[in-house]
């Protein structure tokens with residue numbers, strides 16, 4: 001089949017780069033988003049998110065006429081859905097309402113022969129659920145969950161697996177898991193991705209593809225939890241965890257990840273719960289890993305509180321309101337500017353709430369004038385933080401902090417959640 005027009009529903013961190021990747025191969029792409037600001041910005045050839053090189057690709061796709069954004073879906077040969085799947089309530093249950101809305105929005109323009117792909121990270125069974133929502137809205141068409149290979153509409157789940165900060169490269173180079181609801185659905189979806197994917201398009205079924213994405217992020221979460229648990233054990237036993245991990249990793253079959261202030265972002269801290277929510281009794285390790293990683297920020301805050309107390313013991317003439325605490329790094333991981341779901345920001349916020357003195361913070365990647373951080377945290381430069389802080393906590397290993405000599409502390413009261421100091425020693 002020829003894909004003359006592709007429609008991308010959801011123009012966020014995944015949808016927009018994917019739309020731009022198709023458009024860069026001279027395929028007509030109609031991007032759909034409910035956010036008028038996003039639509040307007042894209043139609044001007046600009047972008048509303050931060051991702052290296054994406055601005056150039058979107059600019060040329062729009063100016064050459066291959067990419068256009070709109071608020072309402074229009075007919076196309078293939079529809080790709082890349083909308084959020086957050087939690088519903090406090091129970092970590094997945095909220096599929098954005099997928100449901102997207103399905104209901106495209107249903108009126110669906111035509112026999114169309115392909116619909118769910119790219120959003122989803123709990124097992126979500127693709128079948130999407131098929132039922134489409135079928136409810138279009139009783140004149142047939143769908144794979146009832147008509148198998150004979151269906152009018154083809155449906156597949158092809159999860160995105162790209163790393164923020166490297167999205168354009170990974171979109172093209174990574175292998176792609178293609179989970180069709182039937183073999184024909186898979187073949188059609190693979191043909192679509194082959195337009196720009198240079199990695200292998202590996203075919204499976206929809207449920208396995210759903211579970212594959214959740215498994216990848218849970219694997220990473222469990223491994224980070226192991227490193228974080230080791231860091232707490234080593235602290236108690238007076239062992240340097242960074243040295244320990246370096247030594248253990250010299251074993252040919254050991255590869256321990258790095259401890260940190262906790263796990264942030266919108267994927268690794270979320271997706272494992274989609275497995276737990278479906279199979280709560282069976283997912284003991286996956287749940288525990290989430291709990292271990294989620295408890296790490298509070299552990300770091302407690303270390304900072306102990307450091308403040310030690311500092312006050314050494315300088316008994318000082319009152320708690322005279323202690324300045326500096327937080328180095330606020331983003332959810334190194335060398336990006338994304339503050340959402342950031343354990344570093346969570347820690348800085350708690351410190352600022354509990355610390356009676358001044359709380360200052362440095363983040364070389366936060367360049368906006370009014371970043372979304374609490375007003376009781378003042379942003380400053382690395383040099384000023386190092387020269388004024390009585391207690392310092394290193395929360396993100398940004399490349400600027402790793403430059404030899406960049407961290408010239410006046411204080412000895414340092415809590416290093418990242419291993420920067422140890423790795424420089």
Ligand code: SAJ
Pocket residue numbers: 121160161162163164216217220224257258259260261262263264265266267268332333334
């Ligand atoms: N982290 C550690 N120690 C480590 C590695 C990471 O504490 O050794 C922390 C980071 O600081 C960060 C969090 O984990 O707070 C997550 O960072 P990440 O770089 O591991 O992953 P994300 O969330 O940026 O992207 C992940 C990727 N998944 C995997 O690597 C298995 C990416 O490929 C997925 O596409 C993305 O989730 C997603 O969208 O699901």
